[in-house]
Amino acid sequence: MGLTLIEKILLFHTEKKKLENFIYAKVDFCFGNDVTAPLAVKIFKEAGFSSVFNPKKIAFVCDHFLPAKDIRSANNVKILKEFAQKFKVNFYDINQSGIEHVFLVEKGFIKPGSLIIGADSHTSTLGALGCAAFGVGSTDLACAMYEGKVWLKVPKVIKFIYKGKRNRWVRAKDLILYTIGKIGVDGALYKVMEFHDKMVNKLTVEERFTICNMAVEAGAKTGIFEPDEKTLKYLERFKRFKVDLKRLKSDKNAQYEDIIEIDVSKLDPQVAVPHLPQNVKPVNELRNVEINQVFVGSCTNGRLSDLKDAAKVLRGKKVKKGIRAILIPATPLIYKQALQKGIIKVFLEAGFVICPPNCGPCLGGHFGVLDKHEVALVTTNRNFIGRMGHPESKVYLCSPLVAAASAIKGRIAHPGEVL
Amino acid sequence: MIFEGKVHKFGDNINTDDIIAAKYLNSQDHDYLGKHCMENIMPDFSKKVKSGDIIVAGKNFGCGSSREHAPLAIKGCKVSVVIAKSFARIFYRNAINIGLPILILKETDRIEEGDFLKVDLSEGKVFNLSKNEEYSCESFPSFMQEIIKSGGLVKWIKERRKNG
Numbered sequence: 001m002g003l004t005l006i007e008k009i010l011l012f013h014t015e016k017k018k019l020e021n022f023i024y025a026k027v028d029f030c031f032g033n034d035v036t037a038p039l040a041v042k043i044f045k046e047a048g049f050s051s052v053f054n055p056k057k058i059a060f061v062c063d064h065f066l067p068a069k070d071i072r073s074a075n076n077v078k079i080l081k082e083f084a085q086k087f088k089v090n091f092y093d094i095n096q097s098g099i100e101h102v103f104l105v106e107k108g109f110i111k112p113g114s115l116i117i118g119a120d121s122h123t124s125t126l127g128a129l130g131c132a133a134f135g136v137g138s139t140d141l142a143c144a145m146y147e148g149k150v151w152l153k154v155p156k157v158i159k160f161i162y163k164g165k166r167n168r169w170v171r172a173k174d175l176i177l178y179t180i181g182k183i184g185v186d187g188a189l190y191k192v193m194e195f196h197d198k199m200v201n202k203l204t205v206e207e208r209f210t211i212c213n214m215a216v217e218a219g220a221k222t223g224i225f226e227p228d229e230k231t232l233k234y235l236e237r238f239k240r241f242k243v244d245l246k247r248l249k250s251d252k253n254a255q256y257e258d259i260i261e262i263d264v265s266k267l268d269p270q271v272a273v274p275h276l277p278q279n280v281k282p283v284n285e286l287r288n289v290e291i292n293q294v295f296v297g298s299c300t301n302g303r304l305s306d307l308k309d310a311a312k313v314l315r316g317k318k319v320k321k322g323i324r325a326i327l328i329p330a331t332p333l334i335y336k337q338a339l340q341k342g343i344i345k346v347f348l349e350a351g352f353v354i355c356p357p358n359c360g361p362c363l364g365g366h367f368g369v370l371d372k373h374e375v376a377l378v379t380t381n382r383n384f385i386g387r388m389g390h391p392e393s394k395v396y397l398c399s400p401l402v403a404a405a406s407a408i409k410g411r412i413a414h415p416g417e418v419l
Numbered sequence: 420m421i422f423e424g425k426v427h428k429f430g431d432n433i434n435t436d437d438i439i440a441a442k443y444l445n446s447q448d449h450d451y452l453g454k455h456c457m458e459n460i461m462p463d464f465s466k467k468v469k470s471g472d473i474i475v476a477g478k479n480f481g482c483g484s485s486r487e488h489a490p491l492a493i494k495g496c497k498v499s500v501v502i503a504k505s506f507a508r509i510f511y512r513n514a515i516n517i518g519l520p521i522l523i524l525k526e527t528d529r530i531e532e533g534d535f536l537k538v539d540l541s542e543g544k545v546f547n548l549s550k551n552e553e554y555s556c557e558s559f560p561s562f563m564q565e566i567i568k569s570g571g572l573v574k575w576i577k578e579r580r581k582n583g
Contacts, residue, residue, distance in 0.1 A: 021560060021562070022560065022562035022563075035441075035444045035445075035486065035488075036485060036486065036487070038447060039447045039487055039488070039491075042447050043573065046573075047573040047576075047577070064444070065444075065445060069445075070445060072445035072446060073445045076445060118485075119485055119487075120484075120485050121483065121484050121485040121509055123485075135485045135509055136485060136509065136512065137485055137486075137487035137509060137512065137513035137516060137517075138487040138513075139487060139513065139516035139517055139571070139572050139573065140512065140513075140516060140572070142573070143516075143572050143573065143576055146576070147576060151562070151566070151572075153560075185432055185479060185482060186432070186478055186479040186482070186505065186507070189479065189505060189507070189508065190508050219479060219482060219507060219508070221508055276432060363436075363441040363484070364436075364440065364441045364442060365441060365442075382434075382436070382483060384434045384436040384437065384483060385436065385437060385459050385460060386436055386437075386440055386459035387436050387441075391459040391460070
């Protein structure tokens with residue numbers, strides 16, 4: 001019987017010839033952020049661990065509450081910095097970092113076929129490059145930093161095939177929202193979502209990130225795409241990797257728990273309404289929903305192509321009076337490229353405020369926390385109760401195209417209404 | 420290990436923002452996190468809950484973020500065990516890694532707010548003393564039982580190293 005891609009990667013990282021139900025696997029790279037890593041450092045110290053397995057394969061990326069929003073957050077960065085200096089692990093403070101799942105790709109840490117763990121649930125994002133990338137907790141990170149290993153249950157896999165031709169407004173965000181709406185927030189619990197793109201107008205690599213990013217919102221262990229030439233070409237701008245692509249494919253006779261085909265031809269942009277990512281509706285059913293705030297950014301949709309999409313809608317137009325509109329490019333590099341291409345100017349002239357690269361208001365940290373009864377339309381990944389601030393605020397999730405159109409209209413809007 | 424306690428009942432898809440809101444994630448202090456446990460959905464939970472009490476929930480408990488602060492907050496308010504129809508995967512592994520007892524039970528609908536339970540963790544049995552009923556939980560795979568028996572991942576690693 002054949003193996004799926006995720007099973008192959010897991011097998012490459014054990015000393016076994018055959019996969020058992022549980023494995024204690026070698027990790028190629030592990031990381032945490034200013035929320036999860038300080039706890040990992042505390043656990044590491046309390047355990048009495050005195051060395052790290054390989055400092056080059058460990059990174060701390062400060063992205064959640066940076067620039068420090070309060071004294072405790074500042075202290076957390078200090079804890080990481082001191083640990084990093086002592087053990088020589090990679091450490092990125094605010095002036096040289098960005099959102100971890102975007103930034104670490106730019107730094108050339110993420111090689112297709114590797115086994116990666118990150119103390120952040122959206123580590124699944126990196127499956128877009130053909131990695132087995134799993135979100136874990138702080139104890140897992142502490143132990144992996146010490147032993148270079150992680151315990152994993154070998155997961156079952158569901159295959160998703162997108163086919164048909166997308167209309168010009170439909171992006172990866174719409175596909176993954178639609179998929180989560182179809183299977184539910186626990187529809188892929190403990191399983192891996194293996195994505196296949198058989199559409200006429202193919203996904204870009206940046207769109208693959210968006211899809212794998214939100215696999216976790218369906219309960220998945222991770223999402224994954226088979227890496228291809230397009231993957232390597234995308235990565236070339238950051239680092240040239242030698243990868244044997246033939247080894248990184250699921251076998252034809254691999255076993256899947258289920259195969260789900262999704263025809264995108266009739267799909268319109270999608271919006272997830274409060275308070276779960278599975279509450280998905282076509283944008284046109286929500287055109288009377290008034291909003292107070294729009295946010296473009298996050299590990300889901302803060303990449304250059306996302307900014308370009310929004311700018312296309314915003315060019316020469318103004319954000320509706322009374323609407324707060326916030327842009328956060330995911331990394332300094334994206335910020336710089338957006339500046340050079342005149343995209344930042346478009347956002348500024350439309351009336352957006354631009355914040356430094358970090359997770360921002362996505363998790364109610366800072367740079368746009370919501371008050372009671374406020375409504376936000378955002379390009380992020382979660383709309384749980386109180387996710388962005390007050391327990392009685394509301395969060396709607398959408399693509400950058402829909403976010404930009406809605407900022408102009410002051411209510412949820414289809415991009416076709418503006419362009 | 421046997422626990423006895425009063426039930427605090429929750430529904431499906433209780434997420435990590437419900438368990439501990441992101442604004443408190445700048446702390447790693449169990450007691451502080453415990454004081455804000457479930458604040459967004461049940462503001463008086465930390466005042467109501469007593470040492471040894473039991474959380475019972477529906478499916479997909481702990482979905483969302485990887486924050487280990489969530490099981491720590493539950494530990495911080497001295498809850499003895501969490502029983503749910505299913506757990507989100509990162510919460511599940513975090514709970515096992517830090518030694519917070521959890522059990523998977525299909526019949527959580529039978530259990531109501533305020534019921535008194537007696538839980539036999541090693542046997543995976545739940546006795547509902549208020550209703551005079553008995554339920555059997557899903558057993559853990561042997562690999563996980565090893566970690567649970569050690570008292571968490573750190574202790575498991577240390578034991579393995581000691582035993583070569």
